[in-house]
Amino acid sequence: MSPRAQVYILALILAVLGAGLTIYKSSVLGFPLMPGAYRTVWTIEAKVEFLAEGGPAKVALALPRAQRNMRVLDETFSSAGYGFNIRHDGDDYRAVWSRREVEGRQSLFYKLQTYQVAGEPLTQPLDFSTDVRKPFMGSREQEAVGQAINSIIERARVASSDIETFTSQILVQLNDSGDQDRNMVMSHYQDSSLADVALYVLSVAEVPAHRIRGLYLEDDRRRLQAEELLEVYDGSEWIAFEPRSGSPGVPANFFIWQRGGKSLLDVEGGNRSSVTFSVIANDVPARTVAKKMTSREKDALVDFSIYSLPIEQQSIFKLILLVPVGALVVVFLRVIVGLRTSGTFMPVLLAIAFIETQLVTGLAIFLLVVALGLWVRFYLSRLNLLLVARITAVVVTVVILMGAISVISYKLGIEQALMVTFFPMIILAWTIERMSILWEEDGPDEVLIQGAGSLIVAVLAYWLMTNRYIEHWTFNFPELLLVLLGAVLVLGNYTGYRFSELLRFRQLVR
Amino acid sequence: MTRHNPWKQRIKEFFSSWLVSPAELRSYGVLGMNARNIRYIAHYNDRTRYPVVDDKFKTKLAARKANIPVPELLATMDSQAGRKALLHTIEQCEKFVIKPARGSGGKGILVINGRDGDLYVKPSGVRVTTEDVLRHASNILSGLYSLGGKPDRVLVEAMIDFDPALADYSFEGVPDIRIIVFRGFPVMAMLRCSTHASDGKANLHQGAVGVGVDLASGRAIHAVRHGYRVDRHPDTEMPFDKLVVPDWSRVIRLAASCYEMTGLGYLGCDIVLDRKRGPLLLEANARPGLAIQIANGGGLRGRLKMIESLEPEQFEKNVEERVRYSQLIF
Ligand SMILES: Nc1ncnc2c1ncn2[C@@H]1O[C@H](COP(=O)(O)OP(=O)(O)O)[C@@H](O)[C@H]1O
Ligand SMILES: [Mg+2]
Numbered sequence: 001m002s003p004r005a006q007v008y009i010l011a012l013i014l015a016v017l018g019a020g021l022t023i024y025k026s027s028v029l030g031f032p033l034m035p036g037a038y039r040t041v042w043t044i045e046a047k048v049e050f051l052a053e054g055g056p057a058k059v060a061l062a063l064p065r066a067q068r069n070m071r072v073l074d075e076t077f078s079s080a081g082y083g084f085n086i087r088h089d090g091d092d093y094r095a096v097w098s099r100r101e102v103e104g105r106q107s108l109f110y111k112l113q114t115y116q117v118a119g120e121p122l123t124q125p126l127d128f129s130t131d132v133r134k135p136f137m138g139s140r141e142q143e144a145v146g147q148a149i150n151s152i153i154e155r156a157r158v159a160s161s162d163i164e165t166f167t168s169q170i171l172v173q174l175n176d177s178g179d180q181d182r183n184m185v186m187s188h189y190q191d192s193s194l195a196d197v198a199l200y201v202l203s204v205a206e207v208p209a210h211r212i213r214g215l216y217l218e219d220d221r222r223r224l225q226a227e228e229l230l231e232v233y234d235g236s237e238w239i240a241f242e243p244r245s246g247s248p249g250v251p252a253n254f255f256i257w258q259r260g261g262k263s264l265l266d267v268e269g270g271n272r273s274s275v276t277f278s279v280i281a282n283d284v285p286a287r288t289v290a291k292k293m294t295s296r297e298k299d300a301l302v303d304f305s306i307y308s309l310p311i312e313q314q315s316i317f318k319l320i321l322l323v324p325v326g327a328l329v330v331v332f333l334r335v336i337v338g339l340r341t342s343g344t345f346m347p348v349l350l351a352i353a354f355i356e357t358q359l360v361t362g363l364a365i366f367l368l369v370v371a372l373g374l375w376v377r378f379y380l381s382r383l384n385l386l387l388v389a390r391i392t393a394v395v396v397t398v399v400i401l402m403g404a405i406s407v408i409s410y411k412l413g414i415e416q417a418l419m420v421t422f423f424p425m426i427i428l429a430w431t432i433e434r435m436s437i438l439w440e441e442d443g444p445d446e447v448l449i450q451g452a453g454s455l456i457v458a459v460l461a462y463w464l465m466t467n468r469y470i471e472h473w474t475f476n477f478p479e480l481l482l483v484l485l486g487a488v489l490v491l492g493n494y495t496g497y498r499f500s501e502l503l504r505f506r507q508l509v510r
Numbered sequence: 511m512t513r514h515n516p517w518k519q520r521i522k523e524f525f526s527s528w529l530v531s532p533a534e535l536r537s538y539g540v541l542g543m544n545a546r547n548i549r550y551i552a553h554y555n556d557r558t559r560y561p562v563v564d565d566k567f568k569t570k571l572a573a574r575k576a577n578i579p580v581p582e583l584l585a586t587m588d589s590q591a592g593r594k595a596l597l598h599t600i601e602q603c604e605k606f607v608i609k610p611a612r613g614s615g616g617k618g619i620l621v622i623n624g625r626d627g628d629l630y631v632k633p634s635g636v637r638v639t640t641e642d643v644l645r646h647a648s649n650i651l652s653g654l655y656s657l658g659g660k661p662d663r664v665l666v667e668a669m670i671d672f673d674p675a676l677a678d679y680s681f682e683g684v685p686d687i688r689i690i691v692f693r694g695f696p697v698m699a700m701l702r703c704s705t706h707a708s709d710g711k712a713n714l715h716q717g718a719v720g721v722g723v724d725l726a727s728g729r730a731i732h733a734v735r736h737g738y739r740v741d742r743h744p745d746t747e748m749p750f751d752k753l754v755v756p757d758w759s760r761v762i763r764l765a766a767s768c769y770e771m772t773g774l775g776y777l778g779c780d781i782v783l784d785r786k787r788g789p790l791l792l793e794a795n796a797r798p799g800l801a802i803q804i805a806n807g808g809g810l811r812g813r814l815k816m817i818e819s820l821e822p823e824q825f826e827k828n829v830e831e832r833v834r835y836s837q838l839i840f
Contacts, residue, residue: 335544384645387652387659437654441617442715495545502529505540507737508804509530 007493011486018482025477035472039115041073041284042217044255045312046110048265050273052102057269059108062213062258063093070114070255078109092262106270114255115284116217145188146204148181153205163207163234164248170201171230171246194243195228208233212240213264214256219281220315226257226264226277280315283472319352321474324484326351326461333457335491338500341454342434346427350454351461353423359462361414363455365423369401370451373432374439381436395429539809541800546776550814554693554775555796562772563794567611567663576771578764579790581782582668586611587647596647596666597640600630605669608643610650610662614795616713618655620646621683623669633682634709670790673783675756679703679721681745686712686792687723687761687781688802690810693825694769696762696836697813699723700805701730701755706745714801719743721750722806726837728758732807761789762837766829768794778802813840 001009025031048061063086064072077084082097097108156169173182174197189197195211202209212229229250230241240250250256258264267273309317326348333339341347354362376397380390402425431454439447464470473480535542541550562572573580584606585599586592600606604625610618620643624631630638647664649655656662672684679685683704690698700720707717714720719740722732730753733740742749755761765779768791778798781789803809816839827835 338543384641386648387654493548495542495548497532497535497540497542498544501540501542502532502535504737505535505538505804506528506530507734507739508540508807508809509534509538 004493007489011489014482014486014489018479018484018486021479021482022477025479031476035283035468039284041113041115041282042255043280043282043314044112044114044215044217045278046112046275047278048097048106048108048110048267048273048275050106050267050270052104052106052270054101054103055269056098056100057102057106057267058096058098059268059270059273060087060094060096060266061108061110061275062262062264063095063110064112064214064255064257065093065259070116073113073115074111075113076109076111078111082108092260102269145185148184149201149204151181152179152185152201157205163232164239166205167202167207167209167230167232167239167241168246168248170205171198171241171243174198174201175244175246193228195230198230198243202230202232210260212250212256213258214254215277215279216251217253217255217279217281219279220318221277221279222312222315224277224279226275227254229254229256231259278312278315318471318475319355321478321481322355322465322471323348323352324481325465325470325474328484328488329461329464330457331488331491333460335494336498338498339453339457340450341457342431342438342450343427343454346431347454347457348461349424349427350458351465354458354462355466357423359459362423362462363459365405366428366455368405369398369423369428370432370435372401373398373428374436377432377436381440391429391433394432395425398425398428398432535809536811539811539813540803541810541814543800545811546800550692550776551797555777556773556775559773560796563774563777563796564657565611565663566609566613566665566793569791569794572771573791576767578767578771579787581670581784581790581792583665584668585666587651587664587666590648590651592664593644593647596664597644599666600640600643603668607667607669608646608650609665609667610655611665612656612660612662613650614657616708616711616716618646618650619711621669621709621711632709633704634706670782671785673756673785676701676703676783678746678748679719679743679750679753680712681705681743683708683711683718684782687755687783687789688798689762689765689779689781690798690802691765691769691777691779692814692817693775694766694827694829694832695817696725696765696833697817697840698802698806698810699725699762699765700802701753703743705735705743714799719750720801720805721753722802722808723755725762725840728755728761730754732805734801734804737801737804755783757783757788759833762833763829764789764791766833766836770829772796 022033026033046061048059050057050059059082077095079097081102082099084095084097087094087096095110152170152173156166156173160166160169173179174186174194176182185197185201189200192200199209199211209230209232212231213226214229215224216227228243230243231238232241233239239248241248242251265273265275327345330341330345330348334341334344350362350366353366356362357365373394377390377394380393385393402423435447435451438450562568567586570580570583584603585596587596600608600622605623607622608620613619620638621633622630622638622643623633626637628640630640630643632638650662650664653659653661670684672680676685679701680703685701685703688700688702689696699722701723702712702714703719703721704712705717705719709716712718717736719733719735721730723729724731730750733750735744741751761781761783764781768777768779769775772794774794774796776796776798778795780792780795782792784790800810824835
């Protein structure tokens with residue numbers, strides 16, 4: 001069989017396989033082909049890490065309680081080698097892992113899938129204790145702090161009418177870095193969080209209060225720490241406050257993990273323990289969510305898919321799965337259109353950076369860095385350096401430029417420019433080096449042609465990679481990559497004219 | 511029945527003033543990049559033979575074995591340690607050329623054709639210092655001009671003292687003759703004349719003039735620069751229609767014999783004419799460009815197909831017979 005025929009047959013097999021799997025998944029397993037009526041399902045993963053001391057270890061992690069506006073779809077625990085059970089004591093649910101003998105770095109996972117429904121987050125009434133233990137503030141070193149706290153309370157009392165406005169006032173003062181009293185208090189309790197200090201002040205004012213721990217649900221977050229809210233009793237009900245803004249109510253995307261003042265994590269037999277969270281959003285059709293609520297069984301195909309990975313990896317895969325799409329754009333524009341770019345796959349890396357930075361900011365940063373880099377590079381070319389040293393010098397320059405751009409734009413209030421770090425430095429440096437050689441050898445025209453070519457490819461790739469449908473398909477149906485592979489094989493076998501050749505050879509025909 | 515649509519007409523006119531249709535290109539037998547890569551290069555060129563042509567140093571060694579004349583190699587340098595020797599060599603010569611062994615497209619070639627005290631003079635008259643020359647050599651070594659940035663070797667070649675018959679057609683540089691050799695048969699030829707813009711190098715995209723050359727007679731047929739047809743050399747003002755390449759039969763025979771030397775089925779040979787030594791092989795190329803079609807005002811496709819359709823025993827022919835066959839049919 002000729003290689004050509006082989007290519008077509010292979011491409012056909014790949015396409016049929018990919019399309020078949022896709023059809024099976026959509027029709028039998030109910031994966032939606034179109035990003036349609038969606039419900040955002042949040043997958044939250046808590047990762048407990050600690051250094052076991054060698055003896056018995058016991059880890060207890062507070063678990064989120066059911067909330068009125070959040071439904072839990074699924075919960076999973078990883079407990080490699082650990083005994084595991086869930087204990088509850090009144091309102092407090094805890095996952096407890098235990099093991100007789102364990103040493104070294106340990107990681108334990110708890111994963112939760114949840115989705116939001118309309119409604120108030122907090123249920124009333126709560127039978128939390130409304131006792132207040134007024135702290136003792138008599139000692140000598142506390143005298144000044146005590147006075148400052150009292151002055152804050154006094155001012156808040158004057159400017160408020162009830163407990164709710166009083167608490168708001170307290171929080172506003174505690175966030176005002178121009179306030180002398182506040183600075184005094186804050187510097188005394190340096191190691192405490194804002195919520196800790198606020199709780200302390202509230203207890204001095206004899207207002208019943210406790211803390212709420214939870215997370216802000218935002219897509220693609222890794223290694224988050226738990227955030228805190230305050231809850232204050234006004235005599236008839238509990239009111240939640242966001243401590244930084246001082247405004248009442250639970251923020252819309254806040255997921256409450258634990259209510260009440262107990263610890264989040266207890267570790268016995270280990271030290272340096274920490275708990276961090278990752279959050280990822282998946283758009284799942286309402287129908288599937290409903291299905292999952294009723295039957296929690298899983299299919300092998302789903303179980304061995306990307307969904308079975310820890311979510312930290314899932315969100316990386318979301319991006320990785322888009323890379324082939326960008327590469328396809330490169331192949332297409334090279335083989336069919338005949339666009340010249342500087343570095344074959346450099347535009348794909350650029351497109352990935354654009355996804356993180358947004359297109360306009362990304363383009364601006366790229367052009368700025370390359371232009372400044374070229375300028376520096378022209379000077380370097382007069383210094384007689386060896387190639388490796390020169391490229392390294394350009395890399396260093398690029399890093400400095402990136403730092404400078406971040407700082408200056410941050411001062412100017414353009415926070416997006418902080419995303420400059422997403423640009424691959426080494427690639428930028430090579431691009432600068434290549435372009436400057438091109439400039440010297442073939443003139444600025446060629447630099448413009450290839451630079452523009454690269455940007456066109458990058459923008460097109462970016463545009464496709466951020467397309468809602470393509471994002472949906474690559475992530476939910478990774479088997480479509482087989483179809484893409486088939487398409488690449490066929491493109492690699494295209495022997496027709498390139499679009500650019502229709503231009504290039506026109507003189508010949510005339 | 512056709513309905514007249516003025517808009518469609520206008521759009522069509524706009525595009526046809528800029529582009530040619532693929533069908534038209536096909537009717538002229540133009541070979542496109544994709545077809546060249548898949549049908550000819552991938553099909554007829556054995557990858558293991560590439561190093562012989564991709565590395566000009568290896569080309570020279572192979573040529574010496576095959577008794578093919580090449581420009582004299584004055585010195586090579588493959589590490590920074592060779593600086594002294596290099597310096598010693600270039601101080602002795604008036605004229606020389608420094609080039610990367612694995613460069614292409616005229617990149618990294620420094621032509622020096624005179625001295626001015628301690629300074630070296632480039633064909634365009636620009637003077638450079640010894641320091642500049644050494645820096646250029648170290649850039650070559652570190653792979654600045656080689657494919658993929660691999661470390662490279664520096665070659666110092668004697669300057670070619672080119673045949674005066676061509677002097678009027680080349681400005682500040684040595685003209686070279688590119689011949690496409692397909693399975694041992696020369697199929698198309700072009701003379702490339704350097705211009706002021708191309709700085710002593712005869713590479714077309716650097717601004718040299720490409721002149722299509724008739725395989726049978728060595729006579730010029732057609733000349734282009736930057737893709738456009740020209741009648742005269744832009745610097746010397748000489749008309750191309752009187753141009754005949756001297757010693758043509760030896761040139762074309764030399765090209766055909768490169769097939770045995772390299773073992774590559776689809777090959778581009780660059781040949782220069784030296785005043786005393788006659789035709790010399792400058793380099794061979796496993797991926798020769800397609801501009802030769804523009805210079806000849808015709809496509810390669812038909813000629814390649816003609817060779818492909820030959821009986822198997824035709825490929826047993828020797829150089830002499832192959833050249834005669836090509837001259838007869840093209
Ligand atoms: N020894 C030489 N003497 C004079 N000119 C030369 C010499 N070598 C190269 N050149 C000039 O440089 C051009 C490119 O050289 P070549 O060896 O073909 O390298 P490349 O692979 O980069 O095309 C030639 O067309 C010729 O004009
Ligand atoms: Mg050449």
